[in-house]
Ligand code: SF4
């Protein structure tokens with residue numbers, strides 16, 4: 001299957017060792033691109049069995065798909081594609097894992113179910129149990145529960161989509177008409193960020209359409225469930241890839257990366273794949289859209305309550321889409337806000353979709369080292385452009401007892417422009 005052809009291009013030079021986060025945190029050869037590729041080669045040669053070898057499946061699952069190895073590799077070997085191909089073969093031969101069945105297939109494709117889960121989490125929040133978890137004695141006993149709780153935002157709000165019209169008209173004449181792709185995590189865990197970003201776009205003359213899309217399918221693709229990836233791709237593509245829209249915009253870097261290759265999601269050689277391909281240049285992440293399509297961003301901005309900001313680059317933005325400057329341009333445009341570059345800003349935070357849940361130990365180590373660097377930056381605001389990174393970094397900060405506001409760059413523009421929230 002496609003992806004495996006990358007294996008033969010690895011010359012085993014080992015350059016990937018210096019950048020692979022899982023290797024740097026484990027110093028284990030089987031946790032680096034070279035070792036992972038070799039392992040998959042052995043699988044394909046029949047030295048291991050796709051239907052049986054649990055340990056090998058685990059090693060394949062330990063890759064973050066962060067792309068750091070590809071960026072450093074002299075042959076640009078796409079290790080992430082090899083891992084997805086192997087995960088797909090494991091899924092085909094052994095069936096989906098429980099998490100894939102329950103969350104990826106049972107929850108993400110149905111936004112009403114996901115929103116109901118958030119309602120249940122709200123009951124948990126109101127019960128007061130969260131406060132108890134962080135007490136010292138119980139904390140020791142319930143370390144694992146604390147770990148998982150730390151991913152939840154301090155305050156859960158209603159889903160971003162709730163109460164919003166499917167079309168948000170701009171104030172004044174429309175400069176552009178966009179389909180806003182609202183990802184699952186943004187809808188339920190980044191609702192305030194989404195609403196503020198939409199308010200900013202509307203104030204800047206953008207007519208926003210919120211089509212009833214479902215999960216972009218990237219969690220399914222990453223975990224090797226290519227069948228469901230295609231099903232979700234085919235549900236979403238007619239809703240967003242059509243002549244009605246000037247651009248397809250999303251606040252989530254992972255969704256942006258997924259949508260930018262949606263022809264592959266729906267079947268690159270299929271008729272729908274061919275149709276979708278013509279629209280792919282219209283896919284933009286929110287930062288790029290704000291900077292490149294809305295023009296001057298520094299106009300009428302006022303100082304915010306923050307004095308120093310730093311930025312974490314999501315893997316899907318920086319290596320997936322080559323976005324580095326746009327978010328920084330926004331942050332630097334806010335008056336009286338000092339921008340400080342984060343040491344290792346583009347190193348994976350260890351969030352990687354559901355990696356924090358499937359590999360808590362490795363993911364926790366990566367969050368801890370990132371958290372330390374954030375603290376050393378002296379910033380009182382952390383900015384990033386992916387809800388999964390925001391959850392992972394928020395969790396790392398919480399576990400290190402450091403409190404720091406986290407915001408999307410465009411959310412900060414909303415605050416700096418002193419705009420009113422959207423009416424719902
Ligand atoms: S840097 Fe590239 S070619 Fe070298 S060992 Fe790693 S994956 Fe293989």
Ligand code: SF4
Nearest residue numbers: 020063064066067069
């Ligand atoms: S994708 Fe990231 S975690 Fe996986 S081998 Fe490459 S650098 Fe390591």
